[in-house]
Amino acid sequence: xxxxSLGLLVSYFASYIFLPLLVWIFATxxxxxxxxxxxxxxxxxxxxxxxxxxxxxxxxxxxxxxINRVSFFIVCGITILLFxxxxxxxxxxxxxxxxxxxxxxxxxxxxxxxxxxxxTVVILALLLVWFIITSGVFVTSFPSYADDSFGNRxxxxxxxxxxxxxxxxxxxxxxxxxxxxxxxxxxxxFKAFVSYILGGFNDIYTNILQWLxxxxxxxxxxxxxxxxxxxxxxxxxxxxxxxxxxxxxxxxVEGYMDxxxxxxxxxxxxxxxxxxxxxxNNPSYFxxxxxxxxxxxxxxxxxxxxxxxxxxxxxxxxxxxxxxxxNQKMKIFTSGKLWIGVLGIVAYFILPFTFIKGYxxxxxxxxxxxxxxxxxxxxxxxxxxxxxxxxxxxxNNYSIAFIVLLIAIIYVLLxxxxxxxxxxxxxxxxxxxxFLLFMLVFLVxxxxxxxxxxxxxxRVFTMCFVILFSYFxxxxxxxx
Amino acid sequence: xxxxxxxxxxxxxxxxxxxxxxxxxxGFSSYTDNVDGSISxxxxxxxxxxxxxxxxxxxxxxxxxxxxxxxxxxxxxxxMLYPAASTKVDSQLNEYSWKLVDSPIxxxxxxxxxxxxxxxxxxxSATSVSVFQRNQLLSEKITxxxxxxxxxxxxxxxxxxPYWGATSWPKVWMFLVIxxxxxxxxFSGKKYTVKSGFELFLSVAVGVMIxxxxxxxxxxxxxxxxxxxxxxxxxxxxxxxxxxxIAVTKEIRNTLKLDDVNMRRNKQCTINANAHQPWPxxxxxxxxxxxxxxxxxxxxEADYIIYYKVPAVVWANQTVLAxxxxxxxxxxxx
Numbered sequence: 001x002x003x004x005s006l007g008l009l010v011s012y013f014a015s016y017i018f019l020p021l022l023v024w025i026f027a028t029x030x031x032x033x034x035x036x037x038x039x040x041x042x043x044x045x046x047x048x049x050x051x052x053x054x055x056x057x058x059x060x061x062x063x064x065x066x067i068n069r070v071s072f073f074i075v076c077g078i079t080i081l082l083f084x085x086x087x088x089x090x091x092x093x094x095x096x097x098x099x100x101x102x103x104x105x106x107x108x109x110x111x112x113x114x115x116x117x118x119x120t121v122v123i124l125a126l127l128l129v130w131f132i133i134t135s136g137v138f139v140t141s142f143p144s145y146a147d148d149s150f151g152n153r154x155x156x157x158x159x160x161x162x163x164x165x166x167x168x169x170x171x172x173x174x175x176x177x178x179x180x181x182x183x184x185x186x187x188x189x190f191k192a193f194v195s196y197i198l199g200g201f202n203d204i205y206t207n208i209l210q211w212l213x214x215x216x217x218x219x220x221x222x223x224x225x226x227x228x229x230x231x232x233x234x235x236x237x238x239x240x241x242x243x244x245x246x247x248x249x250x251x252x253v254e255g256y257m258d259x260x261x262x263x264x265x266x267x268x269x270x271x272x273x274x275x276x277x278x279x280x281n282n283p284s285y286f287x288x289x290x291x292x293x294x295x296x297x298x299x300x301x302x303x304x305x306x307x308x309x310x311x312x313x314x315x316x317x318x319x320x321x322x323x324x325x326x327n328q329k330m331k332i333f334t335s336g337k338l339w340i341g342v343l344g345i346v347a348y349f350i351l352p353f354t355f356i357k358g359y360x361x362x363x364x365x366x367x368x369x370x371x372x373x374x375x376x377x378x379x380x381x382x383x384x385x386x387x388x389x390x391x392x393x394x395x396n397n398y399s400i401a402f403i404v405l406l407i408a409i410i411y412v413l414l415x416x417x418x419x420x421x422x423x424x425x426x427x428x429x430x431x432x433x434x435f436l437l438f439m440l441v442f443l444v445x446x447x448x449x450x451x452x453x454x455x456x457x458x459r460v461f462t463m464c465f466v467i468l469f470s471y472f473x474x475x476x477x478x479x480x
Numbered sequence: 481x482x483x484x485x486x487x488x489x490x491x492x493x494x495x496x497x498x499x500x501x502x503x504x505x506x507g508f509s510s511y512t513d514n515v516d517g518s519i520s521x522x523x524x525x526x527x528x529x530x531x532x533x534x535x536x537x538x539x540x541x542x543x544x545x546x547x548x549x550x551x552x553x554x555x556x557x558x559x560m561l562y563p564a565a566s567t568k569v570d571s572q573l574n575e576y577s578w579k580l581v582d583s584p585i586x587x588x589x590x591x592x593x594x595x596x597x598x599x600x601x602x603x604x605s606a607t608s609v610s611v612f613q614r615n616q617l618l619s620e621k622i623t624x625x626x627x628x629x630x631x632x633x634x635x636x637x638x639x640x641x642p643y644w645g646a647t648s649w650p651k652v653w654m655f656l657v658i659x660x661x662x663x664x665x666x667f668s669g670k671k672y673t674v675k676s677g678f679e680l681f682l683s684v685a686v687g688v689m690i691x692x693x694x695x696x697x698x699x700x701x702x703x704x705x706x707x708x709x710x711x712x713x714x715x716x717x718x719x720x721x722x723x724x725x726i727a728v729t730k731e732i733r734n735t736l737k738l739d740d741v742n743m744r745r746n747k748q749c750t751i752n753a754n755a756h757q758p759w760p761x762x763x764x765x766x767x768x769x770x771x772x773x774x775x776x777x778x779x780x781e782a783d784y785i786i787y788y789k790v791p792a793v794v795w796a797n798q799t800v801l802a803x804x805x806x807x808x809x810x811x812x813x814x
Contacts, residue, residue, distance in 0.1 A: 001739055001769065002717065002730045127690070130697055138704045141712050142719065143726055146636040147760060150767040162745055162772035200739050203768065241686065244693025247637045249700045254636050393650055394587050396641025399692045400653045404685045411678045455635035476682070 001203050002143060008198065009140055012205040015194045016212050017046070022076045023056070024049020026083040031291055031341065033086075034096040035284035039103050040227070043220040044267055044288070047213070051264075051295045051349075052079065054190035058166070059352055066165035067192045109232050117233055124236035128222075131243040132215060139211040139253040143203040146254045153255035156185040158201050160192035184298050184353065187257065207255050214252035217263045217470070218242070224270055225473040228277075234473035241404070241469035246397055247462045257300040262463035264299060265307045266470055268292035269430045272315050273471075276423055281329060283338040290342060294349035302364050303441060310437045314429040322422055381448035384439075388451060397458040401465045408468070412475055427475050431468040435461065502611045503532035507600075518542060518608040523600045530555065531596040535613035536645060538596065539577045542609030544569055548602020552578050554585065554594040561597060562589065569604060581616065581624065581646045590646055621645050628702040631720055633760045642695060653692060657685045725761060728788060728807045729769045735802045735809060736784065738773065749773040752782035756789040785810040 028036065028045040036044070056075030057067065065071045087094075110118060144154060160166055166185070191209065195201040218239045225235035242248060251259040271289035278285060293308040319326055332338050356362075392402050412428050438460050442448050450456035468475075502519050505511050507527035512520040521527070531538070538552060547570055553563040564585050567576050580586040580596075598611065616624065625642050642649065661681045665672055672680065710718040717727035733739055736749075751773045755761035765786075766775035776782045785798065792808035794800060802809040 001733055002726060003739075004712075124690075127693070127697065131700070134697065134700045134704050138700075138707070141704075142707050144768075145631060145633055145720065145722075147633050147763075148636065150760075150764045154768045155771075158768055158771040161741060164745060196741075200741050201768075201771075237686065237690075240690055240693065244689050244696060246641055246696050249696070250631075250636050256636055390588070394648045396643075396649050397637060398650070399696070400650050400657070400685065400689050403650070403654055403657065404682070404689050407678065407682045407685050411675075411682050414675045414678055455637060458637060472686075 001201055003202060004141075004204055008202065009205060011198050012194070012202070012208050013212075015198065016209050019072070019190075019194065020046065020049035020053045023053045023079050026079045027052040028288075029097055029100075030079065030083045030086050031345070032284035032288050033090065034092060034100055035282055036288070037100050037102060038223075040220055040223050041100050043216040043223070044271075046216055047264065047267060048288075048291060048295075050190065050209075050213075051186065051299075054186040055349070055353075057193055058186045058189040061166040061189070062352075062356060067160050067189065067196055068164070069197070071165075072193060106226070106230075121233050121236060124233065124240045127240050128218065128236065128243065131249070132218070135211060135214070135249055135252050138249075139207050140205065142253075144207060144255055146250065146256070149207075149255035152183045153188065153257070154201070154203070154206065156183075156188035157191045157195060157206070160185075160189060161195050161201055165192075183301055186298070187260070207253055210255060210260065211252055213260050213263060217259075217266070220267070220270075221470040225471060228474045229477045231473070231477060234477045236473075238470050238472040238474075241472055242466055244399060245401060245462055245465055245469070246399060247458055248466070251459070251462075256459075258459045258463050259466065261296060261300050261304055261307060262466045264292050264296040265311060265430075265434065265463075266467045268296065268308075268311050269314075269427065269467060270471065272311065273423065273426060273474075276318075276326070276329070276426060281332055283332045283335060283341065286332065286338065287341045287345065291345050291349065294345050297350065298353050303447070306437045306441055307434055310434040311430050313437075314426060314433045317433075318426045318429060325422070375446040377444060377446055377448070380443050381451075382443070384442050384448050384451040388457070391457065395458075398462065398465065401462075401469070405465065405468060408472070408475065415476075424475050427471055428468075431464045434467065435464040438464070502529055504530040506530075514608060516608070516610075518610045520607045520609070522605045523548070524603060525601070527600045527604075529598040529600075529611065531598065531611065531613060533613060534580075534590065534594060534596055536581045536615045537577055537579055537613070538598070539575065539612040539614075540573070540598075540609060541575050541612065542606055544573045544604055544606045544609060545571065546603045546605055547571065548600060548604045550576070550604070551597075551599040551601065552580075553597050553599060554589045555597045556589065556592055556594050561599075562594075563599070569602070579616075581643060587646060587648070616645055626698075628706065629699040631703060633722075642699075649692070653688050657681070657688050660684045660688075722760075724806060725788075728804065729765065731802060731804065732786060732807070732809055733769070736773075738770065744772050747772065749784070750776040750782045752776050752779040752785045754779075754785070754787050754790050761788060780812070782812060783814075785812065 024045045028041070028048050031048070053072075053075055056078070057071050060071040060074055061067070065074065086092075110121075144150065166189075187209070191206055192201075195206070221239050221242070222235045225238050226232060229235060248259070268289045271285050271292065275283075275285035275289060289311075293311055297305050297308045319330060323330070392398060409428060409432070412424055416422060416425055442451050442457075450460070502513070505521075505528065507523065507525075508521045509524050510520070510522040514520060519529075540550070544550070549566050549568050550573075551563050551566040553561050555561050562585060564580070564583050565578055567573070596613075621644055625644055627642075629641065644652065661677075661684050664680060664684070665677065707720065710716060711726075716724070717730060718724055719726050738744060749772065751765070751770050753762045753765050753770070753775055762775065773784070779785050784801070787793075787808045787810075789806050792803075792810070794808075794810060797813045798810045799813060800808060801811050
């Protein structure tokens with residue numbers, strides 16, 4: 001459990017990156033066709049591949065397979081089969097798919113720039129490298145430390161490992177007792193598979209998955225912002241603001257799911273934004289955004305449906321306000337291709353787990369340690385406001401993120417009035433809607449207790465900042 | 481002359497920063513205010529001293545004898561006493577300080593004008609003890625600002641972030657952001673519109689946030705280094721405040737061959753774990769570190785029994801499988 005060696009370290013890195021390889025590419029191609037290209041395609045596809053594989057491994061358990069190589073090859077086989085079926089019907093040439101791997105490195109990044117600009121870029125890049133190295137050393141050297149890593153994250157992994165999978169063959173409720181399904185165990189299923197092929201659970205290397213997710217997220221954030229602004233300084237700024245959040249470091253090295261949830265929410269926002277920005281009326285970006293939201297709904301606990309709904313509400317609100325501008329774009333909602341895609345996504349990413357929850361009478365998990373189906377309170381908990389004020393002003397957990405957020409909102413609104421750059425309003429709406437919906441959950445449910453305990457609420461709010469700051473450069477610098 | 485004035489000021493400043501602080505008392509069988517400001521007392525079981533102000537450091541100076549525990553806590557207007565920290569007196573205690581600013585409770589209660597209570601429990605006596613209260617010196621505040629942040633298993637975060645005395649930094653930074661923005665607006669000589677003014681305001685705030693991020697990254701390096709020094713470099717597997725918990729866990733897992741997945745798969749085993757603190761030690765064992773075995777509260781029914789930092793009890797039907805400085809692993813011979 002605490003064994004360390006260079007060989008094992010490399011094996012963990014290779015497993016976490018390359019095991020989803022088959023799945024990541026074919027799953028993304030199956031869903032979006034050959035529309036996504038370039039460096040960003042790799043990073044985003046890893047996140048989709050990670051979930052498709054994890055979820056696939058989880059689902060095979062219910063067909064009486066264990067956590068072993070057979071399950072893995074079944075998931076890979078089905079993914080490839082789906083891709084072949086799609087290619088057969090769409091008659092797309094493989095050349096088009098292979099073109100997705102092409103990466104064009106920008107050549108004019110520093111041409112004609114002042115020394116001041118280059119100096120800032122170097123400083124920001126050094127900060128990012130500093131963060132990546134320090135968190136990398138931490139995550140490859142130490143075992144888990146924070147409490148939730150154990151009961152909620154690693155416990156299902158070791159149970160699956162020693163039980164040959166999710167124990168569904170015994171008593172009906174054994175699945176609850178052994179695997180804590182109220183915290184979905186798809187990512188633990190993948191970790192259990194990696195532990196299985198590498199000879200046992202390793203508490204020192206298991207959190208490398210979270211670190212890799214952070215790394216790919218930061219790289220995606222920089223590349224995304226650069227594509228939109230063509231300004232490397234602005235692109236790095238967003239990533240640097242994110243790593244400046246005091247909570248971010250430990251979330252990238254511990255086995256928690258908050259950051260991973262925020263990353264999926266953020267990716268969904270990015271791809272809906274991409275759909276709004278694209279000149280061609282291709283549903284691929286919309287479908288990718290929809291998949292990421294479907295993943296998000298079941299990644300941590302049932303209240304994370306708030307994340308998904310907040311992004312959808314923001315998109316609906318945005319399209320309702322600017323419907324004249326997007327008349328042409330909204331025609332895809334009448335397209336049969338889009339709805340086949342949406343149905344496919346619901347059929348794979350939503351329905352099976354919903355059915356499993358229903359079959360085992362798991363219901364909605366309110367996460368609060370109280371009785372009741374949803375944890376709705378009989379009163380409105382306004383006492384959370386003084387607690388939040390105290391967290392913001394008397395503790396350093398958010399740095400001055402709230403202040404920067406407020407100024408940024410005013411600035412973007414001013415820009416909106418002057419430049420008519422309305423797309424950025426969608427980027428602004430999503431984290432704000434997420435924040436407000438979480439506040440609503442805290443106000444009207446027994447979850448208000450988590451606001452009084454700063455260690456929990458800080459995570460929730462910080463993850464809203466992660467979404468906002470990661471595209472900060474796009475928000476403040478992209479022009480219509 | 482100016483040097484004399486300066487000397488007087490320095491001495492006066494030095495005198496000013498601490499004051500004798502005892503104010504009200506209760507529960508003593510004997511209590512005397514001495515001429516030099518110190519106090520003498522005999523406390524038979526439980527006694528209270530109420531201090532007259534709330535400052536950042538409390539120091540007990542003098543000789544306190546016999547045995548007991550001395551607490552300090554906060555007494556609020558709701559007549560509730562909130563204990564904050566304690567120290568044990570084993571025969572005698574000469575000097576002890578509490579740094580209130582290191583406690584999150586201090587920040588929580590400071591604005592509610594609490595009284596500070598020193599609570600003595602046990603049988604304690606003193607002939608000349610001074611209770612001082614003072615705020616931190618500038619040098620102490622600087623040291624505090626750069627002190628390594630600590631981790632805690634109950635939070636997935638650095639605990640408090642850096643502080644300047646009891647002041648939280650968001651307020652300081654906000655003041656700085658406004659000040660810098662105003663100075664640039666006034667002295668730059670450029671004409672600003674509402675939009676460009678806000679752009680400046682935003683840029684300063686972002687700059688300050690990233691500067692603050694550098695301080696956070698320094699903390700990250702410090703805690704990573706601290707962990708490296710004890711966990712990997714010395715290969716002692718000592719890990720922050722968990723001490724040798726991981727090293728002991730590793731030895732127990734090796735002894736019981738718990739890492740052998742093929743041997744242990746689908747085999748039941750039970751462990752009765754006893755530790756000086758059930759959480760996080762027994763909890764984390766139960767959740768992960770002793771898997772596939774499960775925890776049982778009944779020692780006689782368990783396959784194995786572990787004592788960690790508590791005295792071990794070995795019965796005739798038990799075999800000692802492994803033992804170390806802080807632990808004993810037993811097997812029940814059913």
